[in-house]
Every structure is written in structure tokens, then in C-alpha cells.
Amino acid sequence: MPANQTCDSEKLSEVAELGEGGASGRLRASESIVFAALEVCLCLLTRQLPNLNPVGGKNPTSLLHLPSQGGESKQLVAAALHALALLPDLCSPQGRKSYYQINKQMMDESKEAS
Numbered sequence: 001m002p003a004n005q006t007c008d009s010e011k012l013s014e015v016a017e018l019g020e021g022g023a024s025g026r027l028r029a030s031e032s033i034v035f036a037a038l039e040v041c042l043c044l045l046t047r048q049l050p051n052l053n054p055v056g057g058k059n060p061t062s063l064l065h066l067p068s069q070g071g072e073s074k075q076l077v078a079a080a081l082h083a084l085a086l087l088p089d090l091c092s093p094q095g096r097k098s099y100y101q102i103n104k105q106m107m108d109e110s111k112e113a114s
Contacts, residue, residue, distance in 0.1 A: 021095020041080040
């Protein structure tokens with residue numbers, strides 16, 4: 001909508017429900033593209049940065065998957081972080097809250113395990 005026009009409250013409420021999560025904000029794992037992309041990014045990050053994995057030190061197979069330290073590894077991490085930064089744009093305002101809450105829970109689990 002152009003800046004020189006006003007928007008009625010009905011249109012504003014419609015716009016607020018656009019994006020994943022809708023009005024409820026729920027990002028269902030079985031239906032959400034944002035949730036799936038989040039999982040892929042987090043898997044990639046925990047693979048490249050094992051300290052992020054809450055069970056990484058307790059899992060004997062984690063020693064078998066040492067990340068490469070080359071430029072490709074750095075590019076993968078940068079791409080994953082960039083994607084994580086863009087994912088909230090696909091969510092409704094309530095969906096963004098859920099997205100950030102999921103990320104916070106993951107970081108809290110990582111801190112508790114270390």
C-alpha cells in the first residue's frame with residue numbers, strides 16, 4: 001500500500017496473519033517450511049561447530065565427524081547464519097515470536113550441556 005493512503009483495521013489484521021504461523025503463531029514441525037529450514041540450518045551449524053550440539057561431547061560418534069576447517073566450512077556456517085536471519089521474514093508477527101522462542105530454547109540447551 002502506498003504511503004499516502006490510509007489502511008483500515010480490517011486490512012491490517014489480514015496482513016498480520018500473512019506468513020507462517022498465522023494469527024496463532026504456531027510453527028508446526030510437520031507443516032512448516034520455516035521449521036524445516038531451521039532444522040537444516042541448525043544441523044549444519046552443529047555439524048560444523050560441534051560445541052553448539054548439546055550432546056556433542058557425550059556422543060562417541062561425534063569424534064568421527066570432525067568438521068573441516070577450510071574456507072568451505074566457513075562459507076557453510078556463513079550461509080546457514082544468513083538463512084537463519086532471513087527465516088523470520090517468512091513468518092507472521094506471531095510466528096516470529098515462536099521462531100525466536102525455538103532459537104532461544106536451542107541456545108539454552110546448548111549452554112546447559114556445556
